[in-house]
Amino acid sequence: MTAGVLVVAGALLGLGGAIAGALLPKGWRVRAATALIWAACGCEAAAAIHVLAIDRPIVLRSTELLPFTGVTLVLNSLGAFFVLLVVMVAVPATLYGIGYASHGLDTRTAACVFPLFVTTLLLVPTAGSVATFMALWELMALTSLLLVLVDHSASEASRSAGTWYAVLTHVGAATILVAFLILAAHSGGQTFAAIAVHARHLASGVRALVFMLALVGFGSKAGAVPFHVWLPKAHPEAPSPVSALMSGAMVALGVYGIVLVGDDLLGGGPVWWWLVVLVLGGASALFGSLHAASSTDLKRLLAYSTTDNIGLVLLAVGAAGLYDATRHPLLAALSLVSALVLLFNHAAFKGALFLSAGSVQVATGSRDLDRLGGLLRRMPQTGALFLVAAAAISALPPLNGFIGEWLLFQSLLHGAVIGSTAADIAIPLAVAALALTAGLTVVAFVKAVGIGFLGRPRSESADEATEVPRTMRLAVGLLVAVCVVLGVAPTLIFPAVERAVKTALPGLGTRILAHGVDLQVVGLRGMLAPAALAGSLAGAVVGIMVLRRALSRQPTPRVVEAWGCGRQLQTARMQYTATSFAEPVQRVFDDVLRPVQDLDVTHVAESRYVIESVTFANTVDDAIERSLYTPVIRAVRRWGQVARRLQPGSVHRYLAYGLGALVILLVAVAVMG
């Protein structure tokens, strides 16, 4: 019962944070709200750890709080894992928010809505009924939408991003609601416990419909292709702590929803469901990493990289479902473990990257890589932290990204022959997609670090950049520390992950991974010793440095400027740019990226052999947005224009409509009655 008190206390503290943000004067509100949010995070984390330790769900009910349905909170091990994930991002993000406050987060609205957003993030995984879940889910969507729009009066892009996000998230919420309503209607109750009992006996068509609706809804929140279009618009416009939370935590809750409906409520499904998830995941991973490799806006790059990482997670979730459907419980569990580990890792490094991108934006006023450069020397700590986080997301050992991808590779490589033809084709393709994605991610982040932080500054503002306040660096440092610790000692979170996985796939009795310093997959031939790996890497680095110093013949090397063929004017424009770095990728994947290139040559009037000016424009906009969404938007707009003819503003016409409707209704009643 004490754990239940903690959950409620956390929720109340979060609400208190929102109230403090709304009522207190400007100098106080962000600090007070942040303190209360930390207290809320502490309570929820304690409750989550308690649940994971006893491995039994805690249930709370209140009939008064929501009319008709009441509120049901159930915190099980799966939810508890996601609560911990949210806490892990929320604490650094809000800490960062203190230093970042003057960039749009200290207005009354933002200071009130930001704590509310964090609170809903914390509570969504604890929802135990359809009504509670949808209320929290919608509150999460609305608060995050308001936070995306913080900058709305200054920028048109922010308003447009808000519209995209609002529409996609609400279409998603609608399909989720329909899925839940179908389930609830067949279960005689709207708690997840009741649904989980009845959903297994539904007709297969209904189950498939529910799963696909939920997949669309949660997929749009998770940012999976083709519902990802809001991510590269909303993330760059949102304040950086909000981007970090949206990308690290909120997107993960989309995956939580898919696991909740697919595994927890429906209890698994046929092979083809999970093939759909697998294909969605593979497509997201490839599409996201390709666009990340060709983006030049730092936060847009990170947003596409979120789509890429969520794609990998969905690959793992899909593979888990496939293995479960073909009765390979161990492989299924391993895949789901890798999905959760990938999500946790992604939350850590993507949070750190978004926060560092925010620091760069604060220091230089720009997110455009082609206007940055040379920041490692001007912002050494932020630069170093960004570098480590970028290495983590590129899955370089000994950092956490490597562990997640290693686990996913293990589960996919061991699933070579599982006895379903479609799966036997899909799994090797998934391995290939994973490999290509890993390579493209490296390209994207070599570009982000190389162009943004190395070289010479490409603009005056980048030249004059100075290090950001200490709280902001500390916040990024916390997340980077998580990346390093989980890379060296990943077994720290494995007990929690295993309990969460066993909640989603209850058939499993044995342990999935041997606990110890090394990672060992029980029953399979897969072994990794991350600590030894880290130790030997560190030893090698130290050894090379010592040897180099010992063997070096020239004690003081002469430092001269980079060789530029003796040119007298070496400007920052003569460097690689983000665009030119991405050009080979863009050329190779021309068919997928479909860049729009425009070359305009103006000749002088006297002779067409003499050129007066040349303009070249190269934009890589989203091909899916262009070919899928633009026609829909155009059609909606056309129908809107048609519908406007019904609304000419004439009172007489409206009265006639009312009369007509009444007559039709009366006739209908008379005929039917």
Place this chain on the structure above:
Amino acid sequence: MGSLQLRHVDAGSCNGCEIEIASVFGPVYDAERFGTRLVASPRHADGVLVTGPVTRNMAVPLKKTVEATPQPRVVIAVGDCAHDCGVFRGGYGVVGSVNDVVPVDVSIPGCPPHPTAIIEALRGITRR
């Protein structure tokens, strides 16, 4: 020394010396027999082969090229113009001789110097 990698800089030559240098590294004289070679970057070079009087446009690039060459290095001035500006002395575009811009270690006279004279100087450095 044995081996000498050279980066050639035309500081404002009439191209007479260039033709002789091309001949030095051509099949007839083949200076690579004696361990000398032309390379594409001063970063790869042990020395700089300079021809012509140093013109205003080439003074800074010449300095930068010599600066970019690792030490120990030699600077070889090829031809009379490199030595004392030759017929271009006093020209409005001429800064001065190579020695006025960078310290010269070896000077090869001639307008243009005969390939054998250049090879003789290079062999003097490589000692082969």
